[in-house]
Amino acid sequence: MSRTFRLDGREIPFAPGQTIMDAALAAGVYIPHLCHNPEFAPHGSCRVCVVDIGGRQVSACTAAASEGLEVDSASEMIQATRRAILQMLFVEGNHVCPACEKSGDCQLQAVAYYVGMLTPHFTHFFPRRSIDASHPDVIIDFNRCILCELCVRASRDHDGKRVFAISGRGLDSHLVIESPSGKLGDSAFAKEDKAAQVCPTGAILPKHRGYETPIGRRLYDREPISIVGDTRAPGNRQSAREVD
Amino acid sequence: MAARIRVATASLCGCFGCHMSLLDIDERFLDLVERVDLDRTPLTDIKTFGDCDLALVEGGVANVENVEVLLEIRRRCKILVAFGACAVNGGIPAMRNQVSLGECLRESYMNGIGLERPGIPNDPEIPLLLDRVHPIHEVVAVDHVLPGCPPSADAIWTFLSALLDGRPIDYAYTQIHYD
Incomplete structure (x- = not known):
């Protein structure tokens, strides 16, 4: 039954x-x-x-x-709560969609569209964060990290590598990389790793293919995430194209 | 037919892309000018504000002149619209918030590639830069928001026509984007 x-x-x-x-x-x-x-x-x-x-x-x-x-x-009450959560995520990092290769394929952006977020509303933190371009195949832009720990979980539970962790507390929480220099290029990370494919924002991005799919023809450009699903959902042809 | 309304537009720290997108409403501009009178706007080159019903403000707040203009717009206009990504969240210019103003100026004017006469501009006619670029809602109250870099002509028309008709503003999914 x-x-x-x-x-x-x-x-x-x-x-x-x-x-x-x-x-x-x-x-x-x-x-x-x-x-x-x-x-x-x-x-x-x-x-x-x-x-x-x-x-x-x-x-x-x-x-x-x-x-x-x-x-x-x-209900509108739940959607309003979600909007406020999204707005806080946006002002806490530096999410500059016009300058981001992930724009249009980005789950953070797509969910914000879905809940009707027109503005980040709150006062921007404009935190000063770095970019790690040391790896030959993948770049990490910490400005876009929302601390979802999907890369942490994928690296630990799927790849068996534990490349990523969250360090610090509260506002100081940040993504760290397990390697002698703390740089991705010195870690065990490889572009084939599951951890390279699960980021819901543009924080972990494959290099050399930024605009292969032009703006306007990307996953969330024509239809909402409620219809087309997650970027990395199994069977999603877009994701198959993006990550070999 | 509703009474004509008075509209101002301004570009603060923006690239005028949002104004170009406004011009992209093409022949709908003919409907628009039947229903609005233009006040200060780069489109007419009128330099002073009157009392307005509506103001579209492109660009973030990056220097003292931006602050002055924005405060005057707020005083003069009933409905103030954050028009495009830079007004909404600072946009591309706010990427300079990642470094100090001094570092930014030195990199641009002292250490930059191909400079003939290095030196940070200090002509008194140049408005002083703020230490950070701000979205306009951090300086004044904002009544409406139209995101996009730039907002598409269709999104602008959805907004303007609904506002002029007194209808709720109902964007199609493809009309709201942040890039």
Whole structure:
């Protein structure tokens, strides 16, 4: 006998052990997310997948599905909360879309479009962060890192390398690289690694192919992320083209 | 037919790309001029502001003249629009916030490649630069926001026509982009 909960009025079946996000993804219902990738253990850090269950706001990627739940993911209140979270992510880093090779293929940008963010609204931090171009095939622009830890999880759990970690606390949290110099070029990282392919922003970018797909013909240029899915979703032809 | 409204536009620290995109509304400009009177704008080269209903402000705030112009626009205009990426979030010029103003000027005017007569410009006619480039909402209250580098002509027309008609502004998915 299948169990179900209700997501914005729609019955969603689930198996024991699934999260609300798992069940929604399996049913083809989009809940915005950045730090979640079904290939890795849930992280619950970006809070973009916030949903309301009985007046309590939880992250859909970490909340267990259970029989009879009434989940609100589409109300204006939830969308406004997501917009505010996105706005904070934008002002906390340096996200200059017109100067970013990832623009149009960027999950951060696409989710911001989806929730109707027109402006970052808050006061910009304009943090001073560096760029690491030491690796021959991949560049890291720390200005664009949102600390989702997808590269950390991919390198540790899939590649078995532990190239990345988050260091520091609070506002000082930042991505660090395991190598004698702290540079990516001196690490065990390779462009074939899963960790090279999971970044939801332009923080980890392949070199030498920036504008192979012109602006205007990119993944999220014509249709929203709720329809075309994540950049690295399995079976996504765009992602297959981008990363060999 | 609604009464004509008075519109100003200005480019602060921008590249005039948003104004070029405004001109890209092409023949719709004929509808527009039936319904608006232009006040100070680079399109007419009128240099002083009157009292306006609407102002489109392109560009971020990078120098003291930008601050003065923006404050005057806010005083003079009922509805102020952050028009394009630089006004919305500082845009490309705000990338100089990554370095100190001194470093930026030295790299451009002292150490840059191919300089004939190195020297940081200090003519009193040149407005003094701020230490950082700011989006306009960090200086004045903003009523509407139109992102894009530049916003497309269709997005601009969606905005202007809805505003003039008093309709809710409802952008198509492809009309809102940050690049």
